Amino acid sequence: MSRKQYWIACLFLLPAFAIFGMFFFYPFLQSIYYSFTEWNGIKAPRYIGFDNYRYLFQDVQMLDGMKNTLKMVVFGLVVQNPLALLLAVLLNRKFRTRGFLRTSFYLPVIISLVVTSVVWGEILKFDGFANGILTHIIGEARLQDWLGTVYTSFPTIILLTQWQAIGYCAMIYLAGLQAIPTDIYEAADIEGAKGFALFRHVTFPMLMPSVTIVLFLTIVGALRLFDLPFLLTNGGPGSSSYTLFLAVYNAAFKNQSYGYATAGSIVLTLFIIIVTVIQLGITRRREVEL
Numbered sequence: 001m002s003r004k005q006y007w008i009a010c011l012f013l014l015p016a017f018a019i020f021g022m023f024f025f026y027p028f029l030q031s032i033y034y035s036f037t038e039w040n041g042i043k044a045p046r047y048i049g050f051d052n053y054r055y056l057f058q059d060v061q062m063l064d065g066m067k068n069t070l071k072m073v074v075f076g077l078v079v080q081n082p083l084a085l086l087l088a089v090l091l092n093r094k095f096r097t098r099g100f101l102r103t104s105f106y107l108p109v110i111i112s113l114v115v116t117s118v119v120w121g122e123i124l125k126f127d128g129f130a131n132g133i134l135t136h137i138i139g140e141a142r143l144q145d146w147l148g149t150v151y152t153s154f155p156t157i158i159l160l161t162q163w164q165a166i167g168y169c170a171m172i173y174l175a176g177l178q179a180i181p182t183d184i185y186e187a188a189d190i191e192g193a194k195g196f197a198l199f200r201h202v203t204f205p206m207l208m209p210s211v212t213i214v215l216f217l218t219i220v221g222a223l224r225l226f227d228l229p230f231l232l233t234n235g236g237p238g239s240s241s242y243t244l245f246l247a248v249y250n251a252a253f254k255n256q257s258y259g260y261a262t263a264g265s266i267v268l269t270l271f272i273i274i275v276t277v278i279q280l281g282i283t284r285r286r287e288v289e290l
Contacts, residue, residue, distance in 0.1 A: 035263035040256045052263035062264060064239040065247035068154055072222040072243070073275070075158055076165070081214060084166045085207075088173035089199075102174070105167035117231035120160055121147065147233050153241040157228050165221065169214045176210030177203070212283040219279055223272050244268050 035052055037045035056062055091102055108116070123129045124146040131143045146156045180203065188202045204211075226245040229235055235242040235250065248268060252261035 031262050032266060034259050035266050037259040038257075039259040041258045045259060048259075052260045053267070055260065056263055056267060059247075061235070061239045061242050061247045061250070062244070065235075065242040065244040068242055069223055069225065069244045071154070072158060072161070072225055073219055075162075076218040076222045077215070080162050080166055080218060081169060081211075083162075084169035084214065085173050087166060087170040088177055089203075091170065091174055092177045102171075106171055107167070108164045109168045109171075111164075113227040114231065116160070116164065117228060121232055124156060148237060150237055150240040153233050153237060154229075157232060157241055160228055160232075161225065165218070169218065172214050172217075173207065173210050176207045180206045208283065212280065215279055215283060216276060219275055220272060223268065223275070244271075 034045060036047060036049060038048050038051075039045035087105065091098060091105070125131075126143065126145040126148065130146065134143060144152050146152050184202060184206070185198070188198055193202060224245055225243045226249065229241050229243050229246050230249070233241045235246050239247075244264070245268065248261050248264040251257045251264060
C-alpha cells in the first residue's frame with residue numbers, strides 16, 4: 001500500500017473513530033474524572049481526590065458486594081463449568097429423547113430474567129410452593145424464607161443463576177464436542193484409549209477453545225451479576241445478597257452519589273480486565289500447546 005492509499009484509508013476510518021471516541025473514550029475518561037469528585041448528578045462536581053476510593057474499601061455494602069461477587073466467580077468456575085461439561089458429554093450421546101432434553105436444558109436461557117425472578121420469587125417465598133412440599137418432608141418448624149434470611153438469600157441466588165447458566169455453557173461445550181473429527185476417536189480407539197483416558201487425552205484437549213469461551217463468559221457474567229439480586233432481594237436482607245454491580249447501582253440511583261458510584265464502577269472495570277486477561281492468557285496458552 002502506498003502512502004497515499006494509506007492516508008485515504010485512514011480518512012475513511014476517521015468518521016468511525018470519531019463516533020467511537022465520542023460515545024466510548026470521552027465518557028470513559030470523563031467517568032475517571034468524576035470518580036475523584038463528590039457529585040450528585042445536579043450540582044457541579046467537587047474534586048475530593050482519592051476519598052471515594054478510600055471509602056470504597058470501608059463501605060459495608062461495597063465490601064459485601066465484592067465478597068459475594070468473588071463467591072459467584074469461584075462457584076461458577078468450580079461447580080458450574082464441570083457440571084456443564086458433564087451435561088454436554090451426556091447430551092452428545094445418541095438416545096431417543098436427546099433432542100427434547102437439549103431443548104429443556106437450554107430453555108431457561110431464553111426466558112426473560114423478569115419472568116424468571118417473578119416465578120422463582122413466588123416459588124421460594126415462605127408460603128410458596130417449595131416450602132409447601134418441604135413441609136411434608138422436614139416439618140414446618142425447619143422451613144426457611146429462602147430469599148428473606150441472611151444465610152440463605154445469596155446461596156439461593158447462586159443456585160438460580162446456575163439453573164439458567166449451565167444449559168447455555170453446556171450448549172457451547174456440545175458444539176465443541178460435535179466439532180471434533182470422528183477420525184481422531186477412531187485413531188485413539190486403535191491405540192487402546194478408553195473411558196476417562198480417552199476424555200482426558202483426546203476430548204478435553206480438543207475442547208480447549210470452547211473451555212476458553214465458557215470460562216470467559218462465566219467470569220464476566222459473575223462479575224456483572226445484577227438482575228436476579230436486584231429483582232429478587234435488592235441486595236437484602238441487609239447487604240447479604242449484594243453484588244458489586246448492585247452496590248454501584250444503588251450508590252448512583254438510590255443514594256445519588258454518582259461520584260462514589262463511578263469510583264466503584266472503575267474498580268469493577270479494572271477487576272474484570274485483570275481477571276479476564278489472566279484467564280485468557282492461561283487458557284489460550286494451553287490451546288497453543290495443543
